[in-house]
Amino acid sequence: MLNLDFHPFGRHFLQIPGPSPVPDRILRAMSLPTIDHRGPEFGHLGLKVLKGIKEVFQTVHPVIIYPASGTGAWEAALTNVLSAGDEVLMYETGHFAALWHKMASRLGIHARVIAMEGETDGIPNAWRHGVQADLIAKHLRGDTSHKIKAVCVVHNETSTGVTSDIKAVRQALDDLKHPALLMVDTISGLACAQYKHDEWGIDVSISGSQKGLMLPPGISFNAVSPKAIEASKKATLPKAFWAWDEIIEMNKTGYFPYTPNTHLLYALSEALDMLLDHKHGGLEAVFARHLRLAQGVRAAVNAWGLPIQCADQNVYSPVLTGVILPTGVDADTVRKTIYERFDCSLGTGLGKIKGRMFRIGHLGDTNDLTLMGTLAGVEMGLKLSGVKVQGGVQAAMDYFGEHPIPALKT
Numbered sequence: 001m002l003n004l005d006f007h008p009f010g011r012h013f014l015q016i017p018g019p020s021p022v023p024d025r026i027l028r029a030m031s032l033p034t035i036d037h038r039g040p041e042f043g044h045l046g047l048k049v050l051k052g053i054k055e056v057f058q059t060v061h062p063v064i065i066y067p068a069s070g071t072g073a074w075e076a077a078l079t080n081v082l083s084a085g086d087e088v089l090m091y092e093t094g095h096f097a098a099l100w101h102k103m104a105s106r107l108g109i110h111a112r113v114i115a116m117e118g119e120t121d122g123i124p125n126a127w128r129h130g131v132q133a134d135l136i137a138k139h140l141r142g143d144t145s146h147k148i149k150a151v152c153v154v155h156n157e158t159s160t161g162v163t164s165d166i167k168a169v170r171q172a173l174d175d176l177k178h179p180a181l182l183m184v185d186t187i188s189g190l191a192c193a194q195y196k197h198d199e200w201g202i203d204v205s206i207s208g209s210q211k212g213l214m215l216p217p218g219i220s221f222n223a224v225s226p227k228a229i230e231a232s233k234k235a236t237l238p239k240a241f242w243a244w245d246e247i248i249e250m251n252k253t254g255y256f257p258y259t260p261n262t263h264l265l266y267a268l269s270e271a272l273d274m275l276l277d278h279k280h281g282g283l284e285a286v287f288a289r290h291l292r293l294a295q296g297v298r299a300a301v302n303a304w305g306l307p308i309q310c311a312d313q314n315v316y317s318p319v320l321t322g323v324i325l326p327t328g329v330d331a332d333t334v335r336k337t338i339y340e341r342f343d344c345s346l347g348t349g350l351g352k353i354k355g356r357m358f359r360i361g362h363l364g365d366t367n368d369l370t371l372m373g374t375l376a377g378v379e380m381g382l383k384l385s386g387v388k389v390q391g392g393v394q395a396a397m398d399y400f401g402e403h404p405i406p407a408l409k410t
C-alpha cells in the first residue's frame with residue numbers, strides 16, 4: 001500500500017533519475033489480459049518489440065530482453081563474453097561504474113579500475129567528469145599481449161549526471177588496434193541521450209526499462225555485436241538463464257525460452273510507438289527534448305549559485321542534474337523536507353557522495369511545467385533548509401519561455 005498520510009491529493013512528482021514516471025498510455029497498455037506466451041498473438045508482440053528495440057539501440061543486430069532489472073543485464077553481459085580470470089579495464093565515473101566493478105570481481109573477473117585522480121572538497125574528481133579516453137588509451141598501450149578482454153564504461157552515470165563520450169573510447173581502441181570488446185552500460189542513457197550501438201562500434205550495450213523507455217522496472221537488455229556473439233561461443237563463465245544463444249534462436253519467431261514478462265512487453269510495445277513515432281520526430285526529437293529540459297534545470301541551479309556535480313559542460317547529462325550543497329548542509333535532509341512538504345521525490349546522493357548532493361531527474365514523461373513545479377519545490381525546500389537561494393525558478397521560466405520546442409520538420 002502507498003503511504004498517503006502526507007499527500008492524499010494531487011499527483012506525486014517522481015523526479016528521481018529512474019524509475020521515471022510511466023505515461024498513462026503505457027499503464028493502460030499494461031492492463032490488457034495475460035495471453036498464452038506460446039500462442040500466435042504473443043509471436044506478433046514478440047517480433048514487434050524485438051524489432052522496435054533494435055531501432056532504439058540503433059543496431060541491426062540482436063537485442064536480448066531479460067525479465068530482470070539492469071543488474072541482471074550487467075551480469076548477462078559479463079558472463080556471456082568472459083571466462084574466469086579474464087582481465088577487463090573498467091573506468092570509474094561514479095557509483096554505478098563502481099557497482100559493476102564489484103559484480104565483475106564477484107564473478108572471478110580481474111578488473112583493472114582506472115579513474116581520474118584527486119578530489120575537491122571531499123568529492124572525487126572522477127565522479128565529476130566523464131571517461132577520459134586518453135587514460136584508457138594509456139592502459140591499453142601497455143597491454144601489448146592483449147590480456148585485456150573488454151573495456152567497460154558507463155554511458156550516462158546516473159549517480160552523478162555525467163555522460164561519457166563513447167565514440168572517443170572506440171577511437172582509442174581502434175587507434176591501438178586493440179581487440180578488447182567495448183561494453184557500455186547505457187541503463188539510464190538509452191532513449192534520452194544519443195546512442196548508436198552499431199555506428200559507435202559497441203560490442204555489448206546494457207540497458208533497463210525504467211529510465212528513458214518510461215516503463216516500470218523489470219526488464220533489461222543486452223544489445224550484442226557479431227564480435228560479442230563470437231566471443232560468447234568461447235567464453236566459459238557459467239551461464240544458463242543469461243545465455244544469449246537459446247534466446248537469440250527462439251527470438252527469431254518472436255518467442256522466448258522461458259515465460260516472458262508479457263505485461264512489460266505490452267508496455268514496451270506502447271513505449272516504442274511513442275518514442276519512434278515519426279509524427280513526433282522520432283528518436284531525434286526525444287534527444288532534443290531531453291537536452292532542452294536539462295538546460296532549463298541547469299539554468300535554475302546556476303541561478304541558485306549551487307555547483308552542478310558534473311564539472312565539465314561538454315558532458316552534462318540530459319537525463320539528470322546533480323546539485324552539490326554547501327558543506328554542512330545534509331542533502332538528504334533537504335530531500336526529506338522537499339518530499340514531506342511538496343510531495344516531490346529527488347534522487348539521493350549515492351556512495352562516496354551521499355549527503356553532499358541530490359539529483360533532479362528530467363527524463364522520460366516530463367515537460368516544462370512538470371519541471372517548473374519540481375524546481376519550485378526544490379527552491380522552497382532549499383530555503384526552508386536554510387540554504388540561501390533565489391531566482392532559480394525565474395531563470396528556468398525565462399529559459400523555457402525564450403526557447404520554445406523547435407517545430408517539427410515536415
Ligand code: PLP
Nearest residue numbers: 069070071096158185187188208
Ligand atoms: N547502471 C546504471 C547506470 C544505473 O543507473 C542503474 C540503476 O539505476 C544500474 C546500473 C542498476 O540497474 P538496476 O537498479 O535496474 O538493477
